[in-house]
Structure formats: C-alpha cells, structure tokens
Amino acid sequence: MREQTGRITIRGVGHTYIDQDRKQRVRALDRIDLDIRPREFLCLAGASGCGKTTLLNIIAGLVRAEEGTVSVDGVVVRGPGRDRGMVFQEYALLPWRTVLDNVALGPKLAGVGKARRRELAREQLDRVGLAGFADSYPHELSGGMRQRAAVARTLAADPLVMLMDEPFAAVDAQTRAGLQEELVRVWQDSGKTVVFVTHSVEEAAFLADRTVVLAPHPGRVHTIVEGRVPRPERRAVAAGPAQAEVAAELLHEIHAARALDGVR
Numbered sequence: 640m641r642e643q644t645g646r647i648t649i650r651g652v653g654h655t656y657i658d659q660d661r662k663q664r665v666r667a668l669d670r671i672d673l674d675i676r677p678r679e680f681l682c683l684a685g686a687s688g689c690g691k692t693t694l695l696n697i698i699a700g701l702v703r704a705e706e707g708t709v710s711v712d713g714v715v716v717r718g719p720g721r722d723r724g725m726v727f728q729e730y731a732l733l734p735w736r737t738v739l740d741n742v743a744l745g746p747k748l749a750g751v752g753k754a755r756r757r758e759l760a761r762e763q764l765d766r767v768g769l770a771g772f773a774d775s776y777p778h779e780l781s782g783g784m785r786q787r788a789a790v791a792r793t794l795a796a797d798p799l800v801m802l803m804d805e806p807f808a809a810v811d812a813q814t815r816a817g818l819q820e821e822l823v824r825v826w827q828d829s830g831k832t833v834v835f836v837t838h839s840v841e842e843a844a845f846l847a848d849r850t851v852v853l854a855p856h857p858g859r860v861h862t863i864v865e866g867r868v869p870r871p872e873r874r875a876v877a878a879g880p881a882q883a884e885v886a887a888e889l890l891h892e893i894h895a896a897r898a899l900d901g902v903r
C-alpha cells in the first residue's frame with residue numbers, strides 16, 4: 640500500500656484569471672515549485688494579491704491550475720478530496736445546526752454512521768476546548784469559539800492535510816494567541832501537514848517550520864524563511880529576541896517581494 644504521510648509536491652503551477660471588470664488578464668501564479676514535507680507546518684505569506692489564496696485553493700482542488708501539478712503522496716490532485724481539509728477565514732458554520740452537528744458534518748459527508756460521527760465530533764470539540772458547547776448554535780458563540788468549532792470540524796473529518804486561509808484574521812489579538820497555541824498542540828499530536836496562509840509575520844514566526852514568501856504579479860516564490868526557533872522557546876505573545884528576529888526577517892522579505900510587483 641502507498642504510504643500516506645501528507646507530502647505535497649507542487650510542480651510548475653501557474654494560473655491566470657481574467658478580470659471581467661477591467662477586461663485584463665491577472666497572472667496570479669507563475670511557475671511555482673514547492674516541496675511541503677510530511678507533517679510540516681508551512682506558512683504562506685506575502686502582500687495582498689500575491690496569490691496565497693489561489694495557491695491554497697489549487698492544493699485544495701477548489702481551483703484547477705492552468706499549468707503544472709499538485710500531488711499529495713504522489714497522487715495528482717484533480718479536485719477536492721478527503722485527504723485535504725480546508726478551514727476558511729469566515730467560519731462557514733451552518734447557523735441552523737448545533738455546534739456538534741456542524742462538527743459531525745465532515746464525517747457525515749465521508750459516510751460515517753451517526754453514532755460514530757457524533758463520538759468523533761465530541762472528541763474534537765473536547766480537543767479544542769468546546770466540550771461544553773456541543774448543543775449551542777453558532778450565533779451563541781464568540782468569534783474565537785466559532786473559529787475553534789471550524790477547526791474541530793476539519794479535524795473530525797481527519798484529513799492528512801489541513802489547509803487554512805487566514806483563519807484567525809477576524810478575531811481579536813488575545814483570542815488569536817490562544818487559538819494559535821491550540822492549533823500548534825493539535826498539529827503536534829495529530830501528525831498532520833498544515834499549510835497556513837497569513838499576512839501576519841508574528842503569526843508565521845510563532846507557527847511555521849518554514850514560511851514561503853510570495854511576490855505579487857505574477858505570484859511566485861520569493862524566498863523561504865526557516866522558523867529556526869525551537870518550539871518550546873516560541874511564544875504566541877511576548878516573543879523572545881530569536882523569534883522576533885524571524886518575524887523581522889519575514890517583514891523585510893515581504894517588503895522586498897512587494898517591490899517586485901509587476902516585475903518579471
């Protein structure tokens with residue numbers, strides 16, 4: 640049997656959108672080559688418009704790349720699949736379902752029976768600290784709690800790869816730090832590969848094994864910055880000097896990449 644480890648191989652990926660309003664072509668991604676390691680926590684960073692969401696959607700199979708291929712453990716992505724789970728920036732919880740039923744939706748779509756999927760959902764809610772809110776509705780939760788429920792839902796579907804597009808951008812700074820710490824814990828004990836889009840250099844410096852900095856128009860890999868700081872020494876708030884240095888390097892690279900906007 641093929642070993643499933645969550646290795647993502649991106650080769651020659653390019654994508655052009657047609658901007659209907661301005662009647663022009665937008666080169667969103669150009670010749671992207673990237674090897675994402677099994678169980679890696681990889682961040683995608685860069686100025687707005689550099690193609691982060693497009694690349695994530697191509698990995699998810701929600702957008703079909705015009706050129707090149709993405710493979711997960713050697714299998715070419717041709718559409719969405721159970722090996723990959725997406726957490727969107729907007730929580731995308733169904734307002735008419737309880738938190739438990741929202742979280743159980745992933746396993747339900749995968750054909751898991753009712754008792755088992757409720758059990759899986761309870762496990763994941765417990766993991767993200769929402770055990771007491773299983774019977775609440777999304778509108779009864781705070782923004783941070785809704786985002787945790789969205790993470791739990793993706794976890795309950797048990798994908799090999801978690802794809803996250805600025806999932807914590809809409810929550811306040813204090814809540815965000817807690818969510819980041821939780822995510823790292825969940826990632827460490829689940830052994831999943833995570834691809835996480837952010838425009839926050841502090842977030843990337845805390846979360847990432849490596850951060851890919853993209854340059855805009857066309858979207859391309861500008862550089863890759865190593866997370867460097869050992870995990871136990873990292874802090875979601877009040878980062879030490881080594882972590883702050885990684886964040887500063889990221890900021891520098893994002894600015895340098897932005898200066899390449901429109902330059903091929």
Ligand SMILES: Nc1ncnc2c1ncn2[C@@H]1O[C@H](COP(=O)(O)OP(=O)(O)O)[C@@H](O)[C@H]1O
Pocket residue numbers: 656657658659665666667685686687688689690691692693694858
């Ligand atoms: N559906 C679309 N139609 C036309 N242009 C798009 C569309 N989606 C994205 N773009 C353009 O492609 C480029 C990359 O967008 P996106 O992947 O959303 O970047 P990011 O997530 O880094 O902000 C931007 O210039 C954006 O305006």
Ligand SMILES: [Mg+2]
Pocket residue numbers: 691692693
């Ligand atoms: Mg985006």
